[in-house]
Amino acid sequence: MLAPTSATGKPRIQGTRAALYGKEVEPAIFEEQAQANPLHQLETSPIIRQEEDGQCDSHFAVHNREVEIMSQDYLLPSPPAPAIREAMAKAVQRKDKGLDVYDFSSGNIGNLMVSQQIFSTMDVRVADSVIPELRPIVEGLRDGIVSAYYPTPKGVAYSPTGGTNPIRALVARYFRELHGIPIADEDANKVIVTAGGQQAMTAALRSIKPGTRVLIPQWEYGPASGIIRSHGCEEVRVAMTDELAIDMDDFRRKVVPNSVCYVSMPNNPTGYMSVEQLRDIVKIMSDADGAVVWDAPYLLTLVRLDGAKATFDGKMLQETLNALREIGEEFHPNLCVLSSLSKSCLIAGLRLGFAYGSTQWVDNMEAIVGRENLSSPTPSFIAGAEVLRRFLDEPRSYEWVCRVLANRLSILVEEMGDHLILPKNGLFGALYVLVSTGDQPCKPFADRLIEESGIVTVPCNQFYGGEAHAIRLSLVSVPWTEGEEGWKASVQAIKSAMQ
Numbered sequence: 001m002l003a004p005t006s007a008t009g010k011p012r013i014q015g016t017r018a019a020l021y022g023k024e025v026e027p028a029i030f031e032e033q034a035q036a037n038p039l040h041q042l043e044t045s046p047i048i049r050q051e052e053d054g055q056c057d058s059h060f061a062v063h064n065r066e067v068e069i070m071s072q073d074y075l076l077p078s079p080p081a082p083a084i085r086e087a088m089a090k091a092v093q094r095k096d097k098g099l100d101v102y103d104f105s106s107g108n109i110g111n112l113m114v115s116q117q118i119f120s121t122m123d124v125r126v127a128d129s130v131i132p133e134l135r136p137i138v139e140g141l142r143d144g145i146v147s148a149y150y151p152t153p154k155g156v157a158y159s160p161t162g163g164t165n166p167i168r169a170l171v172a173r174y175f176r177e178l179h180g181i182p183i184a185d186e187d188a189n190k191v192i193v194t195a196g197g198q199q200a201m202t203a204a205l206r207s208i209k210p211g212t213r214v215l216i217p218q219w220e221y222g223p224a225s226g227i228i229r230s231h232g233c234e235e236v237r238v239a240m241t242d243e244l245a246i247d248m249d250d251f252r253r254k255v256v257p258n259s260v261c262y263v264s265m266p267n268n269p270t271g272y273m274s275v276e277q278l279r280d281i282v283k284i285m286s287d288a289d290g291a292v293v294w295d296a297p298y299l300l301t302l303v304r305l306d307g308a309k310a311t312f313d314g315k316m317l318q319e320t321l322n323a324l325r326e327i328g329e330e331f332h333p334n335l336c337v338l339s340s341l342s343k344s345c346l347i348a349g350l351r352l353g354f355a356y357g358s359t360q361w362v363d364n365m366e367a368i369v370g371r372e373n374l375s376s377p378t379p380s381f382i383a384g385a386e387v388l389r390r391f392l393d394e395p396r397s398y399e400w401v402c403r404v405l406a407n408r409l410s411i412l413v414e415e416m417g418d419h420l421i422l423p424k425n426g427l428f429g430a431l432y433v434l435v436s437t438g439d440q441p442c443k444p445f446a447d448r449l450i451e452e453s454g455i456v457t458v459p460c461n462q463f464y465g466g467e468a469h470a471i472r473l474s475l476v477s478v479p480w481t482e483g484e485e486g487w488k489a490s491v492q493a494i495k496s497a498m499q
């Protein structure tokens with residue numbers, strides 16, 4: 001159903017509803033629960049009301065007209081849908097609805113086995129030792145692993161690239177609840193599911209018209225730059241201050257009409273996060289009839305950083321997320337938001353990413369992914385859907401991750417703070433820290449660390465678009481233990497190598 005619109009053509013948003021784990025609740029109960037879990041605030045969602053009679057409309061069955069009528073000159077035109085993908089998707093949809101299907105769609109040879117029981121039993125149990133905050137994710141993983149192969153092996157068959165409607169509905173819910181984007185579960189044409197956030201990023205950037213100016217911060221996720229350039233777009237780096245903030249004067253100078261900005265926020269590799277700057281960037285790009293590709297896989301890995309001490313602050317995270325949701329609500333027609341389960345659910349190897357964008361953006365991404373992959377990674381999407389559902393019902397894993405992150409960062413700052421390049425605005429996000437290599441070029445510096453001491457880091461030239469004089473340390477590639485012995489040993493190793 002179309003939402004009522006104001007004179008400007010925008011849906012009228014008049015309030016919020018309180019929802020816990022997807023169910024509407026009395027505001028008093030919501031408040032009480034929100035005290036207990038900061039992410040509950042995330043689930044307040046805009047209500048779109050009828051202008052005349054004040055009745056509540058279907059909450060998010062909103063096709064935002066401005067998206068459909070905006071020219072989006074920076075995007076390639078919507079290509080024809082990939083024929084095999086379309087046929088496969090139609091077959092799956094009919095099967096899901098219990099309708100007759102006489103399937104001649106693809107070389108889906110896995111279907112020859114898919115109705116047979118190939119494992120006589122499959123018994124996967126969650127260990128008692130699983131950390132409570134991670135339990136919903138592990139339980140989702142268990143259900144997903146089993147249902148991919150048992151009682152019949154659905155996971156061995158091709159499945160449509162971009163995801164089936166049930167998984168897209170979950171992704172729509174993710175963008176609604178975590179990013180404040182007013183879309184309905186049924187808005188399958190505005191979301192896409194990909195083999196990791198990296199594929200979402202690649203497809204989103206390749207959907208841009210070659211020749212378009214694409215602004216990216218000086219420090220930015222390395223692969224984005226390569227894709228922008230190889231696709232024939234004009235990459236323009238925006239200066240950053242010594243405090244790792246984006247130089248907004250430089251940004252304003254470099255924006256031209258119909259340009260696009262790609263930004264990861266929280267940022268890989270600097271850890272920089274600023275709601276105010278993200279808001280300014282999105283506003284400036286919207287005013288220039290352009291768009292922002294906001295790469296947001298680190299939405300929930302954000303800690304407080306006061307001097308040498310990092311801490312997990314649930315209230316601060318909640319406030320940040322609420323402010324970010326307002327950006328999504330207000331500016332979604334000019335946004336393409338990328339994310340994945342890799343970081344929020346600790347399942348990077350499973351490969352489940354997703355994106356929100358206008359129909360034209362998603363059409364392009366669909367064609368790109370559909371051309372390059374014949375099928376989604378079916379077992380990953382089956383398991384990922386289960387994990388995503390649990391995560392949305394009970395978003396808790398981020399708390400544990402943020403505590404681990406804060407503790408590791410504090411240890412690192414205490415041991416070798418002088419070498420680190422850190423944001424100075426009191427926040428720290430994503431999973432990486434920059435280490436200065438002084439006046440030494442970073443590539444030979446990183447090579448020496450590996451060869452002489454077995455210390456593996458990433459030289460940052462590709463993150464900087466030139467000689468960076470910095471290497472990047474991941475805070476999460478050392479496996480976690482209760483006493484963090486592995487992390488402490490790694491920090492000591494790099495500390496002594498740097499002396």
Ligand SMILES: Cc1ncc(COP(=O)(O)O)c(C=O)c1O
Nearest residue numbers: 196197198221264268295340342
């Ligand atoms: C900013 C950013 N975007 C996208 C990705 C891709 O992650 P994945 O493909 O695991 O979702 C990464 C991975 O490190 C990243 O840092």
